Amino acid sequence: MDKNIVIIGAGVSGLIAALQLEAYGYKPTIYEADTRVGGRVQSDTVNGYVLDRGFQVLLSAYPMAQKYLDYEKLSLKSFVSGSYIFKDGKRLCIGDPLRDVSLLGTTLFSSVGSFSDKIKVFKLKRMLHKKSIDAIFEAESITTLQYLQRFGFSNAIINDFFKPFFTGIFLETELSTSSRMFEFIFKMFGEGNAVIPQKGIQEIPNQLLNQLKNSEIKYKHKVKSVRDNTIILEDNTEVTLDYCIVATEASNIISNLSSTTLTWKSTQTLYFEVDASMVFPKYMIGLLAGNENSLINSISFPYSEANANRLLSVSVVKQHNLDETALLAQIKQELNTHFNITTLKHLKTYHIKNALPAIENVCYSVFPSETQLTNSIYLAGDTLLNGSLNAAMLSGELAAKAIHQKISGYME
Ligand SMILES: Cc1cc2nc3c(=O)[nH]c(=O)nc-3n(C[C@H](O)[C@H](O)[C@H](O)COP(=O)(O)OP(=O)(O)OC[C@H]3O[C@@H](n4cnc5c(N)ncnc54)[C@H](O)[C@@H]3O)c2cc1C
Structure with missing residues (x-):
């Protein structure tokens, strides 16, 4: 129990490792570059x-969020299961009437x-409800587009x-993206809700x-x-350890992993203040189609x-070369044209370069021993799985x- 265990990073994976x-019975030390916990899960x-x-x-x-988080204390705000689709100047709605009967018609x-x-x-x-997560990640991996086409969905939907x-x-x-990830996420949507803590996503690492x-x-x-049994900080301080x-x-x-650099997927989120009359009648995401x-x-109105x-949140995924001013002008114009929304004030734009790791071979889990890199170094992080x-x-x-x-020689 007195082993010196160091964790690098106080994102969600580092915090769970510490827990x-x-x-x-161990007392780990976390080294975090930032001034707060959360990593990619932060709010301002x-x-x-x-x-x-x-x-x-x-x-x-x-399953892991159910294990480690106290949902009640997070005061979660659930999105209604469905989306508004904005196409050709019209707002259409697709939802799950089994969850919200008002969406049936x-x-x-x-x-x-x-x-x-x-x-x-x-x-x-229904099919994915019956399929286990293990079976999902053992299934053949094709692209999500191929999967949807094979399932018989029309190009329109x-x-x-x-x-x-x-x-x-x-x-x-x-x-x-791999059909395994599609099946997993679709199953999760079917069996629960998409939620955000009332006080922002940072409440998750805070909890x-x-x-x-x-x-x-x-x-x-x-x-x-x-290195094995040592970490070196930016100021060249060396810290010795038993496990990292x-x-x-x-x-x-x-250093010997430097050739295996990951590629990352990026996104931008712009926030605006809008008049309350612009807010959707239901707490749903608005998608721009066609x-x-x-x-x-997509756009949404996070809890405020x-x-x-x-508050209005606008997500951009497509790559572009616009500078800050041109991007803002284009987004405002698109909000107006496609969503009939005029904004009162631009609050902030986040450019997130390293949002999601682009992993070809996604998996749900590995054996614990597969996280071991050397005698003393172990790996964690979403980059390991999906x-x-x-x-x-x-x-x-x-x-x-x-x-x-x-340490204990004990296998669970
Ligand atoms: C915009 C966006 C949208 C997302 N949407 C979803 C979603 O809807 N649903 C979902 O499930 N997931 C989503 N994700 C993914 C999810 O946020 C990540 O999978 C998760 O936060 C990864 O946690 P992590 O601990 O593996 O890594 P990180 O959060 O990246 O944590 C790494 C930590 O290590 C620290 N660190 C890095 N280098 C050093 C160093 N040299 N020394 C010390 N500390 C260091 C960092 O500061 C950071 O705190 C999204 C992510 C983003 C960014």
């Missing part, structure tokens, strides 16, 4: 509004896809719903941090390199205190388990 090590307050650094949601059905009779497409959506949901919806999740516009009792966090301590979990992209700090030349992928004005909060949590747990197994 799990504490559960075994601007003009009284909570702005998440990039639009993201927690899927309440994630609008969904069945909306012109988003054919009637047969809508039946297939329910078939897919693929282009008007699946493409914009999953572009916002996979952060790529071609639906080239994990508050559960830590015996860990020390050293903020503003960037690690320059990692690298809970961030390892190729940046472990506009190849537009930059906006009810008053005359509200780009999701669930994967980040699971990877932290696996690395902690592996170290405990090594």
Whole structure:
């Protein structure tokens, strides 16, 4: 129990690793380059509004989130299961009438896809409910687009719903992401809700941090390199250790991994203040369909205190070369043309270069021992499995388990 265990990174994976090590009785030390926890899960307050650094949601059905988070204390705001689709100046609605019966008419009779497409959506949901997560990740991997076509969906519903919806999740516009990830995410949507804590996504790492009792966090301590039994900080201080979990992209700090640099998917989120009359009647995401030349992928109105004005979040996934001013002008114009929204004030734009790792061979889990790189170095982070909060949590747990197994010789 007195082993010196260091974790690099206080993102979600590093925090879970620390929690799990504490559960075994260890007292890890976390070295974090930033001034706070969360990594890619952070929020800022601007003009009284909570702005998440990039639009993201927690899927309440994630097994790892159910294990580690106290949902009630997070005061989660659930999106209604469905989307508004903005196409050719019209707002259409597709939803899950089994969850919200008021969506029955609008969904069945909306012109988003054919009637047969809508039946297939329910078939897919039922099929994936019965399919285990293990079976999903053992299945053949094709692209999501190929998968949807093989399932028999029409081009209309693929282009008007699946493409914009999953572009916002996979952060790529071609639906080239593995069908395994599609099945997993679709299953999670079917079995729970897309939620955001009322006070912003940062509440998730904050809650994990508050559960830590015996860990020390050293903020503003960037690690320059990692070797067996030693880490070197930016100021060249050397720290000796027994075990180290690298809970961030390892190729940046472990020299013999430097050739395995990951590619990342990027996104931009712009926040505006708008008049309350602009807000959708239901708490849903708005997707822009059928506009190849537009930059906006989706919009939503994150929770903000009810008053005359509200918060609008706009997500951009498509690559472009516009500078800050031109981007803002184009987004405002697209909001006006396609969504009939005029904004009162631009609050902030986030450019997130490294949002999701582009992993070809996504997997759900690995054996704990597979997180071990050398005698003393273990790896965690969503980069190990797949780009999701669930994967980040699971990877932290696996690395902690592996170290405990090594020390105690005990296999769970
Ligand atoms: C815009 C956006 C949208 C997303 N949408 C979703 C979504 O809807 N649903 C979902 O499930 N997931 C989503 N994700 C993915 C999810 O946020 C990540 O999978 C998860 O946060 C990854 O956690 P992590 O601990 O693996 O890595 P990170 O969060 O990247 O944490 C790494 C930590 O290590 C620190 N660090 C890095 N280098 C060093 C160093 N040299 N020394 C010390 N510290 C260092 C960093 O500061 C950071 O705190 C989204 C991510 C983004 C950015």
